Each structure stands twice: as C-alpha cells, then as structure tokens.
Amino acid sequence: MEKLETIIIGGGPCGSYTALNLAEKNIKVAVFEEHEKIGLPTHCAGHLSIEGLKNLGLYPLPKEVLENVFYGAKFYSPSGREFLVKFNEPVTCIVNREKFDEHIANLAKKAGATYFLNSPVKSLIIENGKVNGVLVQQNGKKLRFMAPVIVDAEGANAKLLRQTYLESQSRGAFVYGFQMEVEGVEDLDPNVVEVFLGKEYAPGFYAWIIPKKEQRAKVGLAAGKGNLRELMHKFMHKHPAASPKLRKVRILRESIHPINLGGPIPKAYSDGFLIVGDAASHVKPTTGGGVILGLNCAKIAADVAAEAIENEDYTAKFLSRYQKRTMKLIGFDMKVMLTMRKMLNQISDGGLDRLLGFCRKIRLEKTVKDIREIDFQGRIIIREATKPGVLAFAVYLFMVYFFSKR
Numbered sequence: 001m002e003k004l005e006t007i008i009i010g011g012g013p014c015g016s017y018t019a020l021n022l023a024e025k026n027i028k029v030a031v032f033e034e035h036e037k038i039g040l041p042t043h044c045a046g047h048l049s050i051e052g053l054k055n056l057g058l059y060p061l062p063k064e065v066l067e068n069v070f071y072g073a074k075f076y077s078p079s080g081r082e083f084l085v086k087f088n089e090p091v092t093c094i095v096n097r098e099k100f101d102e103h104i105a106n107l108a109k110k111a112g113a114t115y116f117l118n119s120p121v122k123s124l125i126i127e128n129g130k131v132n133g134v135l136v137q138q139n140g141k142k143l144r145f146m147a148p149v150i151v152d153a154e155g156a157n158a159k160l161l162r163q164t165y166l167e168s169q170s171r172g173a174f175v176y177g178f179q180m181e182v183e184g185v186e187d188l189d190p191n192v193v194e195v196f197l198g199k200e201y202a203p204g205f206y207a208w209i210i211p212k213k214e215q216r217a218k219v220g221l222a223a224g225k226g227n228l229r230e231l232m233h234k235f236m237h238k239h240p241a242a243s244p245k246l247r248k249v250r251i252l253r254e255s256i257h258p259i260n261l262g263g264p265i266p267k268a269y270s271d272g273f274l275i276v277g278d279a280a281s282h283v284k285p286t287t288g289g290g291v292i293l294g295l296n297c298a299k300i301a302a303d304v305a306a307e308a309i310e311n312e313d314y315t316a317k318f319l320s321r322y323q324k325r326t327m328k329l330i331g332f333d334m335k336v337m338l339t340m341r342k343m344l345n346q347i348s349d350g351g352l353d354r355l356l357g358f359c360r361k362i363r364l365e366k367t368v369k370d371i372r373e374i375d376f377q378g379r380i381i382i383r384e385a386t387k388p389g390v391l392a393f394a395v396y397l398f399m400v401y402f403f404s405k406r
C-alpha cells in the first residue's frame, strides 16, 4: 500500500466528509470503518436543514437519499397545545441515513480516498505523546497503519479518545435517543415535522414525528433519565396529540444511541491527532442535530490536516488552528444553544403550555417567517432579537423559566 498521509477512524458522515475534502486536495487518505457496510446500523432521524446542506455543496441530494422535504414544524406542549411555524418553501429535509452516509463515502472514494470496511480500529498507536497510527483488526489479524495525521471520527461513544489525555464529554451531558421507523401513521401533515416538548414524555429533550411518504414516519424521543421503552410506550399511547396518530402503527425498525448535548469538548486536537463530529461533540445542544455542524468542522479538519502536511508540522501547536477555526465558526452558537438547553430543561410542563399559548397569541410564526438557516442558532437569535415579536417571546420565556425554577 502507498504511504498514507492521513487516517480517518470511522466512515460516518463526518469521517467521510473529512476524507472527501482531503482526497480532493490529492492527499492520500484511508478510512477505517468497523462495520461491513457504510451507513449501517443507522441510529439517526436524518432531519437536516436544506440551507446547511447547500452551504456544504451537498444539496440537491440524489433521489434515493432524500426521503421528504418540510415547510416547517409544529410544536406541541405536553397537554397537546399546538404552535405551527410554516414557510413558503421547504426549509428542512429528511434523508435516508444509510444512503446519505453511503453517498458521502462514494464521493470520497471517487475523489481518491481508500475505504477499509470490517476494520475496527482497536487502539491508537501513540509514540512519545504523538498519535502516529492505528492498530486495526482485519481478517483475524491486528495490523498497524501509520500516518502523520490521524482523524478520530468514531462517533458519540468516543472510546479511542479515552486512550489520549484529551477530555471527552462527561456522561452527564448525554441523553439517549430511541428512534423508530413506523408505518400506518394517521392524520399527519406530510409537509411539517412534529416536535413534542415536555418532561412527562421526554425528560431532558423532546419527542418527534417526522413524516415520510405513504403513512410512514420516523418516530423518536430522547431522554436524560427514565426507561426509554416505557417513555416511548407512554408517548405513543397516552400523549393527547401524538397517540391518535401513532396508536395503530407497525414498527419496522428501532435503535437506541447516545446524543451528546454538552457542547464541544474543550480540546479537539493533540500531536498528530484531530477529532471531528460526535466524537468532538460538535452537536447542537438544543436539537441534538450533529450532521451539519459536524460536517462544517470536518471540512476545517481537512484544511488543517492539509496545511500540516504541506508544512510537515504535525505538532499540537500547529494543529491548534483547528480548534481556533472551529470555535470561531460554532463557539458562540454553541454557548447560546447550551444556555437554551439548560433553560428548556428547567421549564415545567405547565410553563411549556403557557409558552406555546403565548407564541400563538402574539402570532410569532409571522415574525420568524424569514428564517431559513436553522443550524447556527446563536446568530439567528442575535439577528432576530430586534423584532418586537421575538423580543416579547424572549421576555416571556425568561419569565416562564424564572417561575419554573422557583
């Protein structure tokens, strides 16, 4: 095999997008994926902003990847109170995550990246404090692969990261997501996603119904505590707004996976080593969405790795520019989203009822109708804050939060 310049651990979207950006710069890159097929097993709803994908050069998507597009979202309080935000054009979409991951991997392969499937990385090879390579299990043998830059894209569990001195996100910041694909959903508007707020059904997060075609949907919830199956059963059979839609569904697939809501890990680089995607916790603490922000940071990782190769400098000092650039891009938004997550977690179910009632009363949907980009939420808040409706909402939110805390 030719001498490698970069190794990527994990063939998820962030690993493959890093590989794609490196291969496009003619850098020799190999991706090691533990499973025998890219994209499987899936654990994600695949709900993504169209603007976010466009900015990454990934939209329009191939037909087999795109499952549906949405003009807005309907929010429900625990007692079933609704608040609908709808736009004139599609703002988000849902992708088949298996096909989406495959699509990015295929782009990377076409650009020149090499993929090794069925190849779990068992450990990092660390020499004199520098990550120099990986030990990979292939066909019953343990093989060493070396490269000057190793990119860790192993996802939320981030087991290999623990081999380094770098801090991974504490388990306290995790919620666990229960995701299902179902058929036979009733009374669903195929043009909007549905979000169900409240501690009673999803403590520490929310539940969702994302319509696909032909009465199929992705249904899920995540929670920081409680038994996920019991919560899901209660959501499907007792929630005043969700249960009439879900009572008769047939479950086609299900999965459980962690989501890290703690904001980015404090340091996502060391000598010869960069961390991307869920492993670096580049995930929105408000919604748990990690694809768009993760891909944005993966692109920065590829740029920095390429610069390191050009300068033959793989030191932590050189690679620290990855941290600087990613934090410049997402740092402020992450701080705002972390605060929002903390506030949402504090608000009582009664408070959420009042909040959604207030949104309807002031017709907030009319004020926010120009928002297209939903990933960098800190910036959106700053931009929209001067609008009277948004200001009124913010004041009311603080009041509800304050009185929920007491």
Ligand SMILES: Cc1cc2nc3c(=O)[nH]c(=O)nc-3n(C[C@H](O)[C@H](O)[C@H](O)COP(=O)(O)OP(=O)(O)OC[C@H]3O[C@@H](n4cnc5c(N)ncnc54)[C@H](O)[C@@H]3O)c2cc1C
Pocket: 009, 010, 011, 012, 013, 014, 015, 032, 033, 034, 035, 039, 043, 044, 045, 046, 047, 048, 119, 120, 121, 122, 153, 154, 155, 156, 160, 177, 178, 179, 220, 256, 257, 258, 259, 276, 277, 278, 279, 283, 288, 289, 290, 291, 292, 294
């Ligand atoms: C229930 C749920 C719903 C979600 N819904 C959304 C959503 O709607 N929108 C959104 O943007 N985000 C969503 N997310 C988050 C999203 O799934 C992640 O942010 C995204 O998958 C991160 O991509 P990644 O490439 O960093 O990690 P992953 O997609 O987890 O990929 C990591 C890859 O590394 C491989 N791997 C791990 N360890 C090794 C090893 N030692 N050796 C080799 N390979 C290894 C894995 O097999 C996997 O292929 C959801 C998450 C959950 C749990």
